[in-house]
Amino acid sequence: MRGSVAGIISEALKAARQDGSITSADEVNVIIEKPKLPKFGDYSTNIAMLLAPKEKRAPRDIAAQLAEKIAASDTVDKSEVAGPGFINIFLKPSYWTGVLMEVLEMDGDFGTSEYGAGKKVQVEFVSANPTGPLHIGHGRGAAVGDALANILKAAGFDVTKEFYINDAGKQVKNLGESVDLRRREYLGEDIELGENHYKGDYIKDIALTYLKHQEEGGVLGGSSSIEDFACEAMLSLVRTDLAAFGVEFDEWFSESSLDKKIDEAIEELREKGHVYDKDGAVWFRTEALGDDKDRVLIKADGERTYFASDIAYHRDKLHRGFEGLVDIWGADHHGYEARVRASLKALGYDDSLLSIIFIQMVSLMREGVPVQMGKRSGEFITLRHVIDEVGRDACRYFFLMRKADAQLDFDLELAKKEATENPVYYVQYSHARICSILDHASAKSVKLPTEVTDISVLSPLSSQGDIELIKKLSAFEELVTKCAEDMEPHRVTYYLQELAGAFHSYYNANRIVSEEEKDVTTARLYLCVAVRTVIANGLRLLGVSAPEKM
RNA sequence: GCGCCUGUAGCUCAGCUGGAUAGAGCGUCGGACUACGAAUCCGUAGGUCGGGGGUUCGAAUCCCUCCAGGCGUACCA
Numbered sequence: 001m002r003g004s005v006a007g008i009i010s011e012a013l014k015a016a017r018q019d020g021s022i023t024s025a026d027e028v029n030v031i032i033e034k035p036k037l038p039k040f041g042d043y044s045t046n047i048a049m050l051l052a053p054k055e056k057r058a059p060r061d062i063a064a065q066l067a068e069k070i071a072a073s074d075t076v077d078k079s080e081v082a083g084p085g086f087i088n089i090f091l092k093p094s095y096w097t098g099v100l101m102e103v104l105e106m107d108g109d110f111g112t113s114e115y116g117a118g119k120k121v122q123v124e125f126v127s128a129n130p131t132g133p134l135h136i137g138h139g140r141g142a143a144v145g146d147a148l149a150n151i152l153k154a155a156g157f158d159v160t161k162e163f164y165i166n167d168a169g170k171q172v173k174n175l176g177e178s179v180d181l182r183r184r185e186y187l188g189e190d191i192e193l194g195e196n197h198y199k200g201d202y203i204k205d206i207a208l209t210y211l212k213h214q215e216e217g218g219v220l221g222g223s224s225s226i227e228d229f230a231c232e233a234m235l236s237l238v239r240t241d242l243a244a245f246g247v248e249f250d251e252w253f254s255e256s257s258l259d260k261k262i263d264e265a266i267e268e269l270r271e272k273g274h275v276y277d278k279d280g281a282v283w284f285r286t287e288a289l290g291d292d293k294d295r296v297l298i299k300a301d302g303e304r305t306y307f308a309s310d311i312a313y314h315r316d317k318l319h320r321g322f323e324g325l326v327d328i329w330g331a332d333h334h335g336y337e338a339r340v341r342a343s344l345k346a347l348g349y350d351d352s353l354l355s356i357i358f359i360q361m362v363s364l365m366r367e368g369v370p371v372q373m374g375k376r377s378g379e380f381i382t383l384r385h386v387i388d389e390v391g392r393d394a395c396r397y398f399f400l401m402r403k404a405d406a407q408l409d410f411d412l413e414l415a416k417k418e419a420t421e422n423p424v425y426y427v428q429y430s431h432a433r434i435c436s437i438l439d440h441a442s443a444k445s446v447k448l449p450t451e452v453t454d455i456s457v458l459s460p461l462s463s464q465g466d467i468e469l470i471k472k473l474s475a476f477e478e479l480v481t482k483c484a485e486d487m488e489p490h491r492v493t494y495y496l497q498e499l500a501g502a503f504h505s506y507y508n509a510n511r512i513v514s515e516e517e518k519d520v521t522t523a524r525l526y527l528c529v530a531v532r533t534v535i536a537n538g539l540r541l542l543g544v545s546a547p548e549k550m
Numbered sequence: 551g552c553g554c555c556u557g558u559a560g561c562u563c564a565g566c567u568g569g570a571u572a573g574a575g576c577g578u579c580g581g582a583c584u585a586c587g588a589a590u591c592c593g594u595a596g597g598u599c600g601g602g603g604g605u606u607c608g609a610a611u612c613c614c615u616c617c618a619g620g621c622g623u624a625c626c627a
Contacts, residue, residue: 031567046569049607059607083570084607129627169627281625292553292623299625306627334554335622360555361620368561402563405555407620409562414576418589421576429589440586482566494564497574508582508591550589 005032005043005089008076012069013047021065024054034475038464041080041088042471048085059085096470097458103473103530104452111537115481116157121324122317123149126242127164130234131175131198134241137330139383140408141359143399143543145328146247147489148357150541152326155484160322163249164313167231168256169306174198175234176227182207183226206233241384246392246543258312262304265312265347266297274346284311289342311343314354318344324353326487331358331405355487358405365411390415393544397424400542403490418550423497427535428547430500433507434532435548441513441525448525460523465506469527472502476534480541489542496538503531 009030016022028050035044048063055062063081070089071079077090103110125145128138145161153159166172178197182204185191193199210229242248266282269275274285280300284307287294297308317325329336341351364371364381371381387395394415401423402408418425441448452458461470479495512524536546 029567031569033566033569035570036573037571040570044570049569052607086570166627171627279625283625296625301625303625305625331555332621337554358555406563407556411562420589422589423575425589426575429587433587433590437586444586478566486566488566491564491566494574501574504590505592507586508588511586513586550587 004075005091006030008070008073008089009045009047009066011073012066015069015072016065022051022055022062024051028054034471035088040082040086041090043089043091044082044086045089046086048081048087052085063087093462093467094455094459096467096474097455097461099474100458100461100470100527100530101452101455103533104526107533108537110533111476111480111541112154113156113477113481115155115484116152118156118158119323120158120160120321121152121326122160122162122320122322123152123326123328124162124164124317125326125328126238126247127166128238129166129171130231130238131171132200132234133202134238134383136362136364136381136383136386136410137359139245139386139395140362140399140404141328141330142242142245142247142383143396144357144359144404144489145326147396147400147492147542148326148328148487150543151480151483151489151492154541155481157324157484160250161248162251162253165235165252165254167254168258168309170196172227172231175203175230176225178203179207179210179230180226183210186211202234202237206230209233241382241387244387244392245383245396253313255309255313258309258316261316262309262312265315266304266308268315269297269311269343269346272346272348284339284343284346286339286342286346289345291338291342295339307339310340311347314340314344315347318347318349325355327354327356328404329356329358331360334358357487360405360407362399362408362410365409365413367413368411371412386410386412393428394422394424396543397427397493400490401493403488423493424544425550427496427500427539428545429550430503431532431535431539431546432548432550434503434528434535437507437512437528438525438532441521444513444515446513446518446521446525448522448529452526457519458523458526460520461527463510465509466524466527469502469506469531472499473530473534476538492538492541496535496542499531499534499538503535 009032013022017025028047030045030047030050032043032045035041048066049059051062052059060081063085067079067081067087070076070087075091075095077092079090080088082088106112123145126134126138126142128134134142149159149161174196175198178193178199181191181193181197186204186207206229210226210233213229266275269284274289275297276283276285281296282298283294284297285294295307296305297311298304314325327340337356340356341354344351344354364386383395390398390412398410398415399408414422415424416422420426438448461467476495476499479491483489483491510524512521512528514521532546539546
């Protein structure tokens with residue numbers, strides 16, 4: 001779409017250079033945009049304004065020469081010079097029916113591109129400690145990570161989704177102890193929970209399950225420690241919740257599997273001269289690489305820090321051949337970024353291959369009033385609770401409505417409302433509505449062939465309304481690549497709301513199925529099919545269903 | 551103190567590498583179903599883009615500074 005407009009412009013520039021009206025041979029970073037106002041055309045470019053300083057001539061003068069050459073293209077209806085030197089390009093309706101044809105042909109693939117060129121990227125997200133159920137913050141990370149992975153895939157990247165299991169540190173030990181204490185409690189002992197022990201009811205559940213397994217003389221009786229058992233149980237809970245949320249990972253990477261690799265990583269840093277000993281601890285010279293201060297890798301007591309395993313983990317990712325890394329972290333970890341980047345640089349990598357997306361806080365609301373979360377009891381609102389209450393679709397959509405690094409108010413009541421004010425229903429409704437229109441049409445025995453073979457079938461689509469809607473569809477392709485480039489899945493929700501809105505307006509303004517005008521009906525039904533396709537493709541990127549009935 | 555994020559309509563937020571008259575939803579107010587789903591649509595009102603400088607043909611967008619809010623600044627994980 002935009003590509004071919006860019007082609008028209010560069011052809012015009014080439015022609016101008018050939019006939020000598022443009023003399024500078026410098027590359028210019030041309031911007032092609034879609035003007036807000038229809039009188040400024042379908043596309044507009046600032047190329048003349050960029051050339052003006054190089055040519056040392058008035059922008060409007062240059063624009064006039066280029067506009068003439070642009071108008072010569074057979075897809076261009078007319079081309080005008082406006083304002084300080086914009087060139088506004090008006091395309092022929094046949095251009096737009098061509099676009100519609102493309103949507104229909106590509107169907108489920110419309111929106112995909114080769115932008116990523118098969119580059120291997122890894123998206124690591126959620127990575128929650130297996131010490132408790134997932135809460136809503138994890139849910140937001142899961143929704144963003146999964147949607148981003150879908151978008152990157154659509155944009156032509158080779159994507160791997162990974163969950164990093166923190167199963168080596170002290171917190172897993174605390175988990176094991178917590179379960180063990182509850183186990184002994186069930187056996188009649190008096191117990192006292194320490195400050196670091198987990199107090200949620202899920203701990204009791206695990207303790208009970210453990211006892212049951214023991215009674216049955218299960219496999220876990222001897223070989224496996226209660227700590228491993230608890231960790232496994234927690235993980236399976238996490239997997240279940242993620243499955244309920246529709247999120248699947250390609251890899252589950254265990255921190256404990258790193259072990260020797262941590263020493264290797266430290267050794268490599270030492271060889272490269274980034275490590276020194278002080279006060280009985282081993283330090284990493286991160287300050288020289290952009291961090292606020294140097295960091296400890298091995299504590300005076302001999303334990304390796306969490307940071308040390310994180311270095312080893314990222315090193316391992318790169319050894320696995322990923323050319324791009326995406327880490328999705330809670331916003332409270334942003335202080336961590338500088339040291340991780342420092343470690344990549346120290347290991348000899350360009351740290352720009354790592355992108356970190358920070359997930360800001362979610363405030364749960366109920367009709368505008370914040371939902372209290374008992375901090376003392378340690379009872380967070382779990383992701384599972386929210387999925388069960390508002391449904392998976394609404395939950396995912398709401399998590400994706402704001403850009404990741406902006407705080408999000410999640411109103412449970414709004415998410416459940418089946419009304420205009422709820423964007424999920426608004427978008428899904430447009431899909432269901434189209435399905436219903438198509439049913440209606442076939443009941444009236446207006447049948448569409450499975451494939452459009454002749455573009456002239458679409459030629460009745462020439463009104464302003466028809467063209468506007470097709471334009472909206474065409475924007476989807478570049479939206480997807482843009483979202484991939486900037487790693488901002490939230491824009492898909494805005495786009496879908498706009499497209500759904502455009503369709504609803506169109507529907508109210510135009511009779512689609514009409515028995516008198518068969519040609520118009522057929523063409524419009526194809527337009528409906530294309531809108532439905534794009535809505536479905538967009539929702540699929542978000543991991544939200546596209547219902548045929550609601 | 552230093553660092554990161556945020557500040558756009560009454561509310562919640564979009565605004566792509568600087569572009570032409572700053573947008574949407576909700577909420578206000580007023581309209582539209584004897585035809586395809588009114589879970590919809592149409593219209594109306596509402597803004598010194600936190601303040602002040604600068605860069606240029608042109609700034610919500612880039613730079614500096616100040617103000618306000620959030621978060622982070624561990625030999626914790």
